[in-house]
Every structure is written in structure tokens, then in C-alpha cells.
Amino acid sequence: MALRLRVDPIACDGYGHCAEIAGELVTLDEWGYPIISDEVPRRLVEIAELAVRQCPRKALFLEKFEPRR
Amino acid sequence: MSDVLAAGELRLLAGTEQGRPLDFAGHLAIHGELSLPTKRKDDQWRSAMLGAIEASGLTGRGGAAFPTAIKLKGAMGWKKRPIVAINLMEGEPAAQKDSVLAAFAPHLVLDGAEVLGAILDAAEVVIAVARDNPGAIDSLNRAILERSGTKRSRVDLKIVSPPGRYVAGEESGLAAWLDGADARPTFRPDRPAILKVGGRRAYVENAETTADVALIARHGGQWFAGAGGGLGTALASVSGAVFESGVFEVPLGTTLGSIVARAKPRGRITGLLLGGYGGTFVGPDALDAPWSNDGLRPYGGAVGAGVIVVFDDSSCGIAEIARITQWMSHESAGQCGPCAFGLPALATDLMLAANASSSGRLENRLTGLLAAIDGRGACAHPDGVARMVRSGLRVFAADLAGHLGGRRCAASSSPTVLELPKNDEVLEWR
Numbered sequence A: 001m002a003l004r005l006r007v008d009p010i011a012c013d014g015y016g017h018c019a020e021i022a023g024e025l026v027t028l029d030e031w032g033y034p035i036i037s038d039e040v041p042r043r044l045v046e047i048a049e050l051a052v053r054q055c056p057r058k059a060l061f062l063e064k065f066e067p068r069r
Numbered sequence B: 001m002s003d004v005l006a007a008g009e010l011r012l013l014a015g016t017e018q019g020r021p022l023d024f025a026g027h028l029a030i031h032g033e034l035s036l037p038t039k040r041k042d043d044q045w046r047s048a049m050l051g052a053i054e055a056s057g058l059t060g061r062g063g064a065a066f067p068t069a070i071k072l073k074g075a076m077g078w079k080k081r082p083i084v085a086i087n088l089m090e091g092e093p094a095a096q097k098d099s100v101l102a103a104f105a106p107h108l109v110l111d112g113a114e115v116l117g118a119i120l121d122a123a124e125v126v127i128a129v130a131r132d133n134p135g136a137i138d139s140l141n142r143a144i145l146e147r148s149g150t151k152r153s154r155v156d157l158k159i160v161s162p163p164g165r166y167v168a169g170e171e172s173g174l175a176a177w178l179d180g181a182d183a184r185p186t187f188r189p190d191r192p193a194i195l196k197v198g199g200r201r202a203y204v205e206n207a208e209t210t211a212d213v214a215l216i217a218r219h220g221g222q223w224f225a226g227a228g229g230g231l232g233t234a235l236a237s238v239s240g241a242v243f244e245s246g247v248f249e250v251p252l253g254t255t256l257g258s259i260v261a262r263a264k265p266r267g268r269i270t271g272l273l274l275g276g277y278g279g280t281f282v283g284p285d286a287l288d289a290p291w292s293n294d295g296l297r298p299y300g301g302a303v304g305a306g307v308i309v310v311f312d313d314s315s316c317g318i319a320e321i322a323r324i325t326q327w328m329s330h331e332s333a334g335q336c337g338p339c340a341f342g343l344p345a346l347a348t349d350l351m352l353a354a355n356a357s358s359s360g361r362l363e364n365r366l367t368g369l370l371a372a373i374d375g376r377g378a379c380a381h382p383d384g385v386a387r388m389v390r391s392g393l394r395v396f397a398a399d400l401a402g403h404l405g406g407r408r409c410a411a412s413s414s415p416t417v418l419e420l421p422k423n424d425e426v427l428e429w430r
Ligand code: SF4
Pocket: A007, A011, A012, A013, A014, A015, A016, A017, A018, A019, A032, A033, A034, A054, A055, A056, A057, A058, A059, A060
């Protein structure tokens, strides 16, 4: 089991706060909406959790998944 | 619609050959009586019916092609009695089959709705028809009236009419509307989703699948699988560069070319859009392929909602792709950034390509935009647009290369073959 960050695209406002907090996990598209890398490496889990807590729209969440290898 | 039906064995559309809608008496004369249990939760009947649907191999005809028996089995395990919603939203503009079923064989759809309602012990069964389709609403209302008062109607059927927008026909959009919210899709982290209406779970079924259930309930699963090499028949909506667009019932596995031939193509076929506007373009080489998911897979295509749009050398493929994209971008529910901004940007760049007025690098720009929308909405609307555009640009690759080199093809100033419905000026979701 690994963790990944996901975004609810309806809730997200596209101001890109998450990319400031977790730049290694989130980049922004040309309109400012987050593009999220697939797996959250262990060393970045805390940062991912911080981004989830700090998202003003509560649009981010962490999810367990089975990575395809 | 000119030629609604043509020769061949008809099941769903049996008895409507002369363009004659079947009233209740006509329906019973063609299809016979349907026996439904007299008491609620008749377990013997329910398991027999489920067994027949399983044996039929029926898969959902709305696009996803998921086995109906498995979907039903799941829903039979729900705790509360569900809401059953029959989807006649005709979300695909190039599809006509919901309207044809509503107009010509409304009782078959209603029979199927009653069967599904009885299998699932539904608390309520609703028939959802887009409100911009008054013909279908009238026909179904008339049919319900004809049945009421006969002892054959055991399930209360109610017509509801959500706004007729492309994504409102999406399951979650429909369920959201029934639940009193706007008819926009909702975000569902897990698919298949849990759809709820008024605290109850909703079982949404497409109209053609529902009508198939009515046939299986009468004739059994083996009978159903007796056509189309075990797959049954399906309704194909053929349109575009043809003289006689219409809805044809054919056994699945019929070659694509022979289905298209019945609609009388106008010119030399250059490509076909299969499944729906969010479907896949295939080249003329696919005309030899069997019209089934297995047969179309090597070409990247699928039966989807049964849509077949024909393109010929009278129009420019790039201009056609641009127009569909523009239409689809207007139909975005505007809730998700990548869809709300990405689709109009993609449409604009495709228009530039169609007009051969690009300033270099357009191909990279298109690739980038397609990646930026694919998989990034709450519903599959942008994914479908990405699939349609990518496959279309492959089929019309030579035209694209010409356009990007500043050479417009001869047909690029002629009108497109698609008759796209007008996007509503005022967006209505309630
Ligand atoms: S912080 Fe939240 S609302 Fe803001 S861009 Fe990121 S996901 Fe969207």
C-alpha cells in the first residue's frame, strides 16, 4: 500500500496554495490548478498532510492505493 | 429522421417497420403478455429473472458495456429499497435511440422499468427524459396513461424531466438532479459511484438496456443470446455524411460497413466517429470490422452509446474535430478548472489549425492541452474530449500536417457534415 494525494476538482479554487506548501508533489497547470504526482514518497508524507490541512477549500485528500509496478 | 428502420430481424423495434408507433394493444400483439409477480419480493421470480439476464449476457447499452446481471446483483444487496431511474436523456447529440424507443416502443421501455423495479423491490421507479424532448415525454405519458387502469400495471411509473444538457445525462448528474440539486456531475473519488437520491441509493439504467430486459423477461436469456453470436442486437444511430440518417437495430458483430451502407453514404468515407462525441475516430479501414467491442478494439473503437457518425471527402476532418470540441466545451458544467479552461483553449487551437492560421508549435501546444485535460475533471467529460481529439488527429493526420504547414485542404472551406444541436444560450441546470 502506498499513499497518493488527490484533489476534488469541483471544490478546488485554483489559487495554488498547495503548490507553495508541497512543491515537490504538486505543480500547477497553466490555469493554476494542481497537477499531482502519483505516489507520495514516505519522506514527503508530512508535507502532504500539511497541504491537505491547509487547503482552503478542503479539496485535497490522501488516499491509499496499490501502485502498479 | 428519414429511415428509422430497415429490413432484418427486429426485436426492440419489432412491429414498427412501417414507422408505426406501437400502442399498448399493438405492443401486446407483437410481444405478448409480460408476467410479473403479484406480491413484493417474490424471491423465486426474482432469482429466475436474474438467471435469465445472466444467461443472456446482456451488457449496458449506454456506453460502459458493464454486465447487467452483475450490476443488478450488487444492487439486490443494498439495505434500503432503491430508486430505479431509467435514463432516456439522450445525452449523446448524435444518438437518436432513446427518442426512437420512446416514440415507437414506449411500452417495451416501461415493461423493462417494471421488471427492474420488481427485481430490486424499488421504492420508486422514475423515467428521466430531457425536458427539451417534448415528443418523447408525450409518447411516454400517453403510454403510461394507456396502461394505468389495466391490471397489468403494478409498478407506479413517473416521468421526470431534467434539463437536457450533455453532462446532465451522466449518471451522477442525473442522480444529483433527482436529489434536488443542479444536474451537474458530482465528484466521486471511487467509481462505480454510490448515487443517492433522497437518502436512498439509485439504480440508473439506460433505456435500450431496459427494453432488452423486457424482452429477456418474456423470451429468456438463450433467446436473447441467439442473435449477434451471443451478444444480442443493438441500436445504431447513423448520421453525418449520409443520405438517410437513422436508427438501425442490428445484431452486434454486423460489419460496420454494412450498417453504414444502410444509411446510404454520400461520398468517399474518410473517417467515422464511433461511440459518441466523446468516442473514438476510426479510419475507413475499420469498415470491415465487426460492430462489437471485440471487433472494434483493434481500431481503438467501441460500440459505446451506439453512435456512428460518417465523414467523407466533402468536409475537412480537422474542422469537424474543432467544431465538436467547441460544442463539447460549451457543454462543460464549468465546475472543474481543467475542464472549464482547457476545453475552450483546446477548441480555439483546433480552430486555428483548421484555418491553417497557426504560428508554429501548434502541434506541441495541442499535445500539452490534451494532457492537461485528460483525467483531470470530476466526470469523464474532458477524458472523452481528449480521446475524440487524439484519435481524430490520428485519422486525419495527413490533413493536420498539411494545415500545420499552412496548406489548407480543399474541403476546409466547405461546411461541416455534423449537425450539432445549438448549445443553449442560457445554461440551465435545474
Ligand atoms: S490549495 Fe486546495 S483549493 Fe487551492 S489549488 Fe490546491 S487543491 Fe485547489
